Each structure stands twice: as C-alpha cells, then as structure tokens.
Amino acid sequence: MLDVAVIEEAAAAEASLDPMRSRILASLAKPGSAAMLAARLGLPRQKVNYHLKELERHGLVELTEERRKGNVTERVYSATASSYVISPTALAAVSPDPARAPDQLSARWLLALGARLVQEVGSLLTGASRAGRRVATFGIDAEVRFATAADRMAFAEDLTQAVAALVSRYHDEAAPEGRNYRMVIGMHQIPAAPTAGGTAAGPQQQTGETQETDTDAGQEPRG
Template sequence: MLDVTVIEDAEAAAVSLDPVRARLLAELAAGPASAAMLAGRVGLPRQKVNYHLKTLERHGLVELAGERRKGNVTERLMRATAASYVISPQALAAVQPDPDRFRDQLSARWLLALGARLVRDVGSLLTGAAKARKRLATYALDGEVTFASAADRAAFVEELTAGVSALIRKYHDGEAEGGRPHRIVVAVHPEVRPEAGTGPEAGTGPVEAPAGPEATH
C-alpha cells in the first residue's frame, strides 16, 4: 500500500468523493476486509457494499488483498491502494488553476494556484516514475517560525528571497547539455490552528499583508 497517491482521473475523483465510498476507503486503509465485514461497520447491506467496492476497484482505488473460505462461500478481501488520496487539479483540467495567468507574490490565491500546480505536476511525475519503475528525485523542506512582529516577518521574507534567488543564479545553467529544469516553490503563510478559535491570532482569519514580497518562486 502506498502512503499517498494522486487521483488524476475525473471519474475516479467523483467516485472517491461519494460519502459511502470515502468511508469504505477509510476502513480499507486500516486493513483488508470483505464486503460482509464492511457491511456491519458502515450499516449497509452486503450487496450494496459489494457494489461500491466493485466501483472503487474499477477505478484503481481498492485492490484484491486475498481470498478466504467462509462455509460454502469464498470471500474477497479488499484493501485500499493507498493510505490517503489527493485529488489532482488535472481531474478538473478545464478549470484548474494556472499561476501563469498572473503573478502576484502578495496574493494568497496565487500561492494556492502554485500549490495546485505542485500537486498536479508531482502527481504526474509519480505516475510516470511508477510506470517506468524508477525513483523520482524530489526534495521538500517544512519548518515553522514565530515572528515577533510584521516587520520581522518582512525582513525574513526579504532575506529568504535574496538567498534563494542567489542560489538559483549560482546553479542555473540554461545551456547545460542534457540538463533538466527543476521547479522551486518557497512559501510563507500563517499557521492554521482551528482549535484556538478564529481570528488573526488563531491563524484562521485574515492577517495583515507582509511588508515585503512573499517568498514564493
């Protein structure tokens, strides 16, 4: 079972968003089960559960884990193909966000468009790497910083922008024979803490815009 997989097909995305099927996916991510076992957990007749399982299987969201005999019946044990799923913007190709339509480093919506492109591109790369049975070379950095003031945040963003831009200038070689371009995305945004309530202090409401450019490349 994969830790996470990206759903690129529109029909598969629609199937996964059905509340009953989403519940079945969650149950099967915890371990293999048959339609009869799942029927008791989700409160549906076995026949209906079996119908939903066949639909999920047809779209590659669940797979056969094994079979077992129970009396005169052979039960199919199914399992989820991944522990979690992410729906790619490719599933809504006609209306997917396009960060190239505009560029605004202070726009949260532009940041969201960049994030959507990241999910789409990495999902496509993962699919290709899996078919080629090759590993995909990626890197990610995740951290947290608490700023004492908006001025400190602006200064941090300015230094981050300068540092990353300097590294890009140092290592970028657009004329390298056989070189492969890589996408770099750096983002700064408030932490979301819904348990603390709402408002700027909780990170769930609007916050003042940074005084400097947002660190997104």
C-alpha cells in the first residue's frame, strides 16, 4: 500500500468524493470483504459490494485475497493507498495557472503554485510508480512567528535575495546531462483550529495583533 496516491482522472476523483465511498476507503486501510465492511460501517452488504466494485474499477481499491468458505468465495480488498490527493489534472479545463497572473503577494497566486506542485509531482509519482523508480525531490517545512508585518516583509526580501543567489550559483543552462527542477517557496499564516463553538479564530485571535490584517493580495492595508 502506498502512503499517498494521486488521483488524476475526473471519474476517479468523483468516485473518491462520494461520502460513502470515502468511508469505505478509510476503512480499507485494514483489508476487508464486503461482509466485514458492512459490519464495520453499519451498512447493507449489497450496497457496500456495489461501491467496492466502483472503487476497484477506478483503481482506488484492489483485491488482495480470495477465501473459500463452503460454496462461497469471499473477496478481500484493501485501499491502494493510506491517503489520496486529487490532482488539478482531474479538472484540467478549470485548473489554476500560475502564469496567468503572477504576484508574489497574492494568496490566490500561492494557491495556484501549490496546485501546479500537486499536478507536476503527482504526474512524476504516477510515472515513477509504473516504472518502479523513485522521484528525486526535496522539501522543507518550517514555522516562523513574526512580531510585526514589517518583520515579515523584511524576511521575505532576505529570503528572495538568498534564493536568487543560490539559483545563480548552481544553475547551469549549458549542462548537457542536466535536468530542470522547479523550486517553489511559499509562506502563509497557519489557520487556527476550530474553537469549542465550531468556528475558527480570526487573524487577530490567532496572533494577538489588534491592528494588522492582510488584504486579499497580501499587501499591507493603508490608512
């Protein structure tokens, strides 16, 4: 079973988003038959069997074992992955394009970059899985708390200069055996967990700030 599988086909995405099929997928982290799933989820066996066949048709679950019980053959399934990510490829006609409106201070542009990251890395993973190979990637995940918006902007400027210097040092356009890699760096506020009332804390509640909020474009408000 894969840690993460990328769903690239619209029909498979639709199948995975069905609430009942989503529950079945989650339950199949541990292999089970239609009868076992019906007992786990409190659903009719016939209904579970129907959804299992649809999930199998789209490659989201796979047959792992067949057990003979008298005159009946019990088919045991498992999910093909522990978790799934839907690639923007599944919505190709309306997937975001970072080249459309590049803006370093736009949250929507950052989202478009993230969507392209899922699409490209997902495509690499799918191809590498079929070829039995690994994908060369690298990632950094860090948290930083800024005292002021000015500090945040200064950090962004320093980071931009550092990245530009590194790219200039290592980029070799003429390397005959070279391979192109895409580097994406983003920064966003971490959403607060829902409160007891079921609502998330707002920006001021999250950070303790009383005046500073970001506009949609990530720019400082005036006045």
